[in-house]
Each structure stands twice: as C-alpha cells, then as structure tokens.
Amino acid sequence: xxxxxxxxxxxxxxxxxxxxxxxxxxxxxxxxxxxxxxxxxxxxxxxxxxxxxxxxxxxxxxxxxxxxxxxxxxxxxxxxxxxxxxxxxxxxxxxxxxxxxxxxxxxxxxxxxxxxxxxxxxxxxxxxxxxxxxxxxxxxxxxxxxxxxxxxxxxxxx
Numbered sequence: 001x002x003x004x005x006x007x008x009x010x011x012x013x014x015x016x017x018x019x020x021x022x023x024x025x026x027x028x029x030x031x032x033x034x035x036x037x038x039x040x041x042x043x044x045x046x047x048x049x050x051x052x053x054x055x056x057x058x059x060x061x062x063x064x065x066x067x068x069x070x071x072x073x074x075x076x077x078x079x080x081x082x083x084x085x086x087x088x089x090x091x092x093x094x095x096x097x098x099x100x101x102x103x104x105x106x107x108x109x110x111x112x113x114x115x116x117x118x119x120x121x122x123x124x125x126x127x128x129x130x131x132x133x134x135x136x137x138x139x140x141x142x143x144x145x146x147x148x149x150x151x152x153x154x155x156x157x158x
Contacts, residue, residue: 006075010068017064024057042114049105056101063094063133080148088141095134099127 032050036043070087073079106123109115 006071009071013064013068013071017061020057020060024054028053039114042112045109045112045114049109052101052105056098059094059097059101063091066090066094080144080151082145082148085141085145085148088137088144092134092137092141095130095132095137099130099134102127102130 029050032046036046066087070084070091073081073084073087078084102123106115106120106127109119
C-alpha cells in the first residue's frame with residue numbers, strides 16, 4: 001500500500017517531463033515560426049529566443065532528476081539525510097537559474113522593443129513560480145538540516 005503514492009509521484013514526474021518535452025520540441029518551434037512570419041521586423045529574434053527558452057529546460061530536467069532521486073531516498077527510508085538536503089539545495093538552485101534566465105530574456109526583449117504584454121505575463125509567471133519553488137526548496141532544506149542536527153544531538157544524549 002505504501003508503494004502506490006511513490007509510484008504516483010514518480011509517474012507525475014514523468015508526465016511533467018514529457019509534457020515539457022513535447023511542448024519544447026513541437027509547439028514552441030511552431031509558435032516561433034508563426035511569430036516570425038506575422039512580425040517580420042522581429043524575425044531575427046526567432047532563433048535566439050527559441051534557443052534561450054529551450055536552454056532553460058536543462059535546469060528544469062536537472063531539477064526533475066533531483067526530485068526523482070529525492071523520492072527514492074524517501075522510499076528507502078533515508079529522508080532525514082544530508083543527501084536529501086543536497087537534492088533540495090540543487091532543486092532550489094535550478095529554480096533560481098530558471099527565474100533569472102527568463103528575467104534576462106524578458107529584459108533582452110524589452111530592450112529590443114519586442115516584448116509583447118502576453119509574453120511578459122508568461123515570463124513573469126514562470127519567473128515567480130520558479131522563485132517560489134526555489135524559496136520553498138531552500139526552506140525545506142533548512143528545516144531538514146536542522147531536523148538532522150536535532151536527531152544527531154538526540155542520539156548523542158541517549
């Protein structure tokens with residue numbers, strides 16, 4: 001009975017990775033081509049923006065990879081370990097990298113005069129979500145580290 005939630009969580013990670021991969025490989029290039037055709041004055045930005053947004057999938061998949069191994073640690077009963085703290089820290093770093101890359105892309109587009117309000121809202125949503133994930137990963141990492149210290153201190157007193 002205990003394996004079912006972990007199986008569901010792992011399958012959710014696979015679904016998240018698959019959806020982003022399908023969107024990145026099929027939907028995003030089509031949108032970039034359509035935008036280049038509709039707005040030929042900004043067609044020179046098609047490839048750099050597409051590359052930049054696809055490059056942000058690297059830290060995203062790295063964070064999913066870390067979450068997968070974090071679930072493995074929880075399943076093995078080693079949730080209160082320094083390896084879990086390390087995985088949470090890496091997830092937080094990935095969230096900051098994603099947020100900063102989309103903020104940088106938004107600033108670049110703004111300076112080129114090509115920042116559409118809809119794109120700006122999407123970039124802000126992605127950045128705010130990534131920062132929130134980074135914040136909560138760091139918060140959980142800190143709490144977990146303190147719990148590990150309290151456990152070690154308690155083991156020494158007994």
